[in-house]
Amino acid sequence: EAPLVWKVKAPTYSNLLSWRPMFEDQEIADIPIIAASIDPCICCMDRFHIVEGSREKVVAKEELLRLSWEKTRKISAQRGLRLPESGGKA
Structure with missing residues (x-):
């Protein structure tokens, strides 16, 4: 067994x-x-679980990195900042 x-x-x-x-x-x-x-x-x-009620989701390193890039772009746009071209790709 x-x-x-x-x-x-x-x-x-x-x-x-x-x-x-x-x-x-x-x-x-x-x-x-x-x-x-x-x-x-x-x-x-490099990963974590999100549990909301009966729903569960695993967020892996790649998605964490993508979410980080998206948030950086959003904050930069709100502040009128320009990111370098070699920044994260989503």
Whole structure:
């Protein structure tokens, strides 16, 4: 027999909550050391779930990047700024 579902949860999500008290009253130079102290798995954080009622959606890295580009364009347009031509493609 084998499991039907196997979910691996990296400890990064649980350990992120410890950052807040660790960052309080610290120097900017301490940020990298504090961040590394929980051994974060950054590649585990390239997506997230959105749950609204019974609807659930997974947003992956590509969509996050696209949404970031769209928001940057929108804010730039509102402020009358011109973005460089080599900016994000959507």
